[in-house]
Amino acid sequence: MLIRDGQGERELPAWVPPGTDLDVPNAxxxxxxxxxxxxxxxxxxxxxxxxxxxxxxxxxxxxxxRAFLGRAVRWLVVSGIRQFLDLGSGIPTLGNVHEVAQKAAPDARVVYVDVDPVAVQHSAMLLAGNPLADVIQADVRRPADVLASRAVADLLDFTKPVAVLMIAVLHFVSDADDPAGIVAQFTNALVPGSFVAISHGTRPPERLEDVRTIRQLYKRTPTPLHLRDRREVAKLVAGLQVVEPGVVPVSDWHPDPDEVADVIRDELLVVLARKAGNPDGSAASRGVSPGTGPEQRRI
Ligand SMILES: C[S@@+](CC[C@H](N)C(=O)[O-])C[C@H]1O[C@@H](n2cnc3c(N)ncnc32)[C@H](O)[C@@H]1O
Structure with a gap:
């Protein structure tokens, strides 16, 4: 089938699922x-x-x-995490979670979840034949469906710690859909010692006009934007132990001195948090206090 877009007329690429509307932009x-x-x-x-x-x-x-995603995954692997549930995983690109994690820990397992058919189809093509990673099409607003999926059952062992990644996805969830409740439904399924990592669009008060423009643009997509401030992002991980340095601008979260990256302080907040207690559930809650994360080693 031929498509026509800004690059002229061409064959519909294999990564485009049939029925995709080429005239509707998407996140x-x-x-x-x-x-x-x-x-x-x-x-x-x-x-x-x-x-x-x-x-x-x-x-x-x-x-x-994307650079934060890589730093967070490396941090989690050093902290002993070998299982990842990547919600709103996106179209595969450089530094996918299984690549970053398996570089340091070849036995790391990953389930990718996205609502977008292009992201899922392209991920499935990339992961074909990979026994340690899979992808499902599902909506993060329906945690029970994600957790009951065949890929999750086959790849992730919920008697051991899992890292749930919600990187740049919760700002597509409205207050009416209760993002904190969604995070809680996932963390309720996890054993102590598991982690949640979040990055979230925010609204710098001095740039309200820019924020309005961006919001208007996203209204044309199936997933409008719901930006949140630091207090609202902190609420998403209420009840979990926030890893230092807390809820911070993306560039301030364990910056990598070797990484050539722009400093972004206004648009994106990030946080990593841990479910308290011992991974085997044997003794009273201990966990990581803010500011005293597990011994970190560069990988
Ligand atoms: C900005 S991309 C982030 C991709 C990746 N997590 C990263 O940070 O590099 C946001 C992704 O979230 C997905 N998404 C938006 N709403 C979603 C929902 N309700 N359930 C699952 N995925 C969703 C979009 O399809 C898109 O692939």
Whole structure:
């Protein structure tokens, strides 16, 4: 089948599931374009360019977010985590979770979850034949469906710690859908010693006009934006032990001195938090106090 978009007429690529509407922009493909990927359409590229006009730095934020994902996964592997549930995983690009984790721990297992058919189809193609990673199409707002899925049952052992990654996805969940309740439903399924990692779009008070522009753009996608401030992001991990340095701008979370990255302080907040207690559940809660995370070693 032929498609026509900003690149002229061409064959529909294999990563495009039948029925995909090429005229509706979408967060997964916009993010892919912002990161320099090729799994996007003219409408997505146009949206990112408009977002750049509204808020210079939209692409830099995407790169800073992706760099945080890598730092967080490496931190978790050093902390002993070998199982990852990556919610809102996106279209595969450089530094996918299984690649980062398995580089340090070849036995690490990953289940990717995304609601977007392009993200899922491309992930499935990439992961074909990989016994330690899988992808499902599901909605993060339905934790029970995710947790009951065949891929989760086959790959993840919930009697051992799991890291649930919610990187740049909860700002697509409205207050009405209760993002804190969603996080709690996932963490309730985890044993002590498990972690949650979150990055979340925020609204710098001095840039309300930019925020309005970006929000308007995302209203054209199936997933409008719900930005939250530091207090609201902290509420998402209520009841968990927040790992130092706490809820912070993305560039301030364990920056890697070897990483060449733009400093992003205004647009994105991040946090890592741990479910308290011993992983085997044997003794009273101990866990990691804020500021005293597990001994960290560079990998
Ligand atoms: C900005 S991308 C982030 C991708 C990846 N987590 C990262 O940070 O590099 C957001 C992803 O969340 C997905 N998403 C949005 N709402 C979702 C939902 N309700 N359930 C599952 N995925 C969702 C989008 O399809 C998109 O792939």
């Amino acid at each position: 997964a493909r916009m993010y892919d374009y912002a990161l320099g990927g090729y799994h996007n359409f003219a409408i997505d590229r146009d949206m990112v360019k408009r977002a750049e006009t509204g808020t210079p730095g939209a692409r830099r934020v995407a790169h800073a977010n």
